[in-house]
Amino acid sequence: MSQSAAPVLEARQISKRFPGVVALDGVSLALLPGEVHALVGENGAGKSTLIKVFTGVHRPDGGELIYNGAPAAFGTPLDAQRAGISTIYQEVNLVPMMSVARNLMLGREPRGRLGVIDTARMYGEAERILAGYGVVTDVRRPLRALGMGVQQMVALARAVAIDARVVIMDEPTSSLEPREVETLFSVIRKLRDDGIAVVYVSHRLDELYEVCDRVTVLRDGRVAHTGPLAELERLKLIALMLGRDLDEVRTGGLTRFSRDRRRARERDGARPVVQAEGLTRRQVLHGVDVSVWPGEVVGLGGLLGAGRSETAKGIVGALPLDAGRVLVAGLPLRTGSTTAAIRAGVSLLPEDRKAEGIIPALSVRENIALAALPSLSRAGVVSDAKIDKVVEVFMRRLRIKAASPHQPVQELSGGNQQKVLLARWLAIRPKILLLDEPTRGIDVGAKAEVQALVDELAEEGLGVLLISSDLEELVEGADRILVLREGAVVGELSGDDVTEDKIMASIAERGAESDG
Template sequence: MRTDAVVLEAFGASLHFAGVKALDFVTFSLHAGEVHALVGENGAGKSTLIKVLTGVYQPDEGALTHRGKPVVFHRPVQAQQAGISTIYQEVNLVPLMSVAANVFLGRQPRNRLGLVDTNRMNAMAAEVLAEYGIEEDVRRPLGELAVGAQQMVALARAVSADADVVIMDEPTSSLEPREVETLFGVIETLHRKGIAIVYVSHRMDELYRICDRVTVLRDGRLVHTGPLADLPRIELVSMMLGREVGDIRAHGATGFGAEHHASKEPLLRAENLVSGRRLAGVSLDVRPGEVVGLAGLLGSGRTETVRAILGDLPLDGGTITVAGTVVPSGSVPAAMRAGISMLAEDRKSDGIIPNLSVRENIVLAALPRLSRFGLVSRAKQDRIVRTFMERLRIKASSPDQKVAELSGGNQQKVLLARWLCTQPKLLLLDEPTRGIDVGAKAEVQALIDELAAEGLAVLLVSSDMEELIDGADRLVVLRDGVAIGELAGDQVTEDNVLAAIAAEGSR
């Protein structure tokens, strides 16, 4: 039950990293017994604010109060001892220790000799877990449990530590539907007990089902705080993306599916792709010479869709065909043999090899095709590298320059060259212009248009609405791992995309 008592508050919190403001004078208040949604897209500042509230970071400016008293948390353990518990998306417990030991980690009951009272701890842990619908042998190592069960153990640990604030970061991402219902039951119990909950999620249905108030962050700034029930979904989406709502309701989002390139058969057909709770029924097709964009909020399943098509995300159901041939799911080599290549979102961790040269980075994916009896022709390498450096206008002192020394835009072009070397039929692009300057961004976008004009099929993921609308022939709109609509031709507008994302009952 919510009261007017403010249990945790941040006043004018600001935080800089390398001269960039990650938080810019953010004020956030949490009332006892409320479920408070914290939302925003990538880079909005949600994680940074949570880390300020829990002692991972100390703000450069501003102050915190807990139960009405000023506090400074220098370490997360101080926030935990004060009654602020956090459940992260990735379970941060000890997999080799027992379930019971994890529930009482750092506060194990002890006997008169000061030793851990294992029997008592096991009995207490079983009682705590039973309250939250978890029926597991508490003596088992935590790592033997399914991920969803581990998440529930983390929740049980958090709320059994006499917490008055529980922060949940994407808590349903690893849970099955039955476990989600159990979680919501737990949240209702905490609500009645007066425990305050910060709930971070991109699942719109969840937010409107369980949350009382919402705080929206964008680019490190506070955009809105207020009762969630008073905020139409379309306005919430608009605030998160920083777009004007316009007369969206008049436009509506119906009549999706106008045909483009009707004279050509689809090169790619993805039908009813299902993978856990990440993908729950995605179908789309891409024709030669066509750029199809995937639109949706962060967490809608955009990256998961392209990873599934590449074979990097195992499927529980659905089929992928390229040029009429079924591609085995869960196999990147099979997808590449079928003519699929992908430019990943994070070029530093999934892309460039910084200590190798431009030449070596470009030819890496093409080496099997260039080799003969295990030997790679340097002349063939030089010819390919020269061709793509000229074609993509890669600025480097020479092909032997280390790729780490190039600008972000030129690094992105090197990666693009690498995958074009494989002569793909379908190119998957996940945030191809993220983190590069305006000039390089325009060049990459022009290259995508040129490749499509030459007959390459392109599936584009971007958080940049303008990039999607200007660069795609069609848009497939995703929400919560489901393809909920398609826009083509004159229907490809900001208003229609926002309306589709925010529409209720579209699944």
């Protein structure tokens, strides 16, 4: 790596605003030829926006992009690609039904006489290119017939083959087997030796330390740190990502969880309200065990992509599992069926409330009653009186601020929308509530109310599984915390161990060798 070389791509004070959000706020980053540059940050830190600015998907509102020493403005991803900036997206962005060779050569097929594609040469060239990546396969086969690793390699080969000077990889290993990861790394090192700048986005710390030279940490749209990776200890990196000062990790508080509640569970005689054993899903979850006792709030900690949401989805049957079982109050739950889970008393408040939760055009009343309709009706006929009663109770109890029960949910604030969703799931009288980022994107006041509510519900005996990227919320809200990393539970903290630094230490622990 030649540190003295001029940057091949440089962001100077780049800003990007979206309605209501400042996604990037004066971000500067210089990419040197022949370096592998890690770009890390939690959800909403601005990583994707920055990548999209680099690749011409977004135009920056402020600042400038310098490419090869000259200001550059890419209008489309195609412009950026033609200039030599290639991106490999998390989900392979090729055409699954087309053959490997045609995917690889699309747009630059070798031509024969009359401008017609010379298929023999195309197949030969494709084979030769892929062999350079350690891939030997029948290039006539449709892409989708191959494993994800090979598909990823085809995407990479395609990206590099178009004379790329910068290759951006967004979570390239998220669907790869360990063996395939090794191949990928050797290719990345080869790119680096060829003087190509690689931007590597991943949440897997082991990988970052294995393959990256420098790191830039983004947080809340700003650069929190940039520098050589080897000199940065893991704990420090995590603290930077999560926005915590290592020296003064506080446990004191801004949240509204009552502090005196953390207590030893009385497990004697009581059964866990939900007990998930060995939840396994290829590439995502590797034998996760979670138990929640009545009246307990269990937190799931870990970085983005560690498998927290997937665990919750696995429990309610929204994520197909390869193995594992879920017991609700001691009775086995049919996996893979959300209907069965709801009937058994398991409710999930999903992470993305817009896409997976509220129905914007329906009223508050209808949104609340939706999941509980079976219990509010007789012989399929819904009782209006019963709905009114339930809706009234929850609107009062959750302090939902709406003009009337008939106001469309889309007109409410984010916090009130979240409360409506919470009401929907409480209306079915669940035994356990899975909350995935329940306070994300809602204002401080509403946040405190939701937090207080979680507390109250647990007091009443409900089991709660709490997922939050906000460490403070997790530490103060949960009685016990399971730390996940790469789809496996790597630590359990309870009692006095439930602190921010212990969680971070647990995340940072060097990963054991993958079992493959």
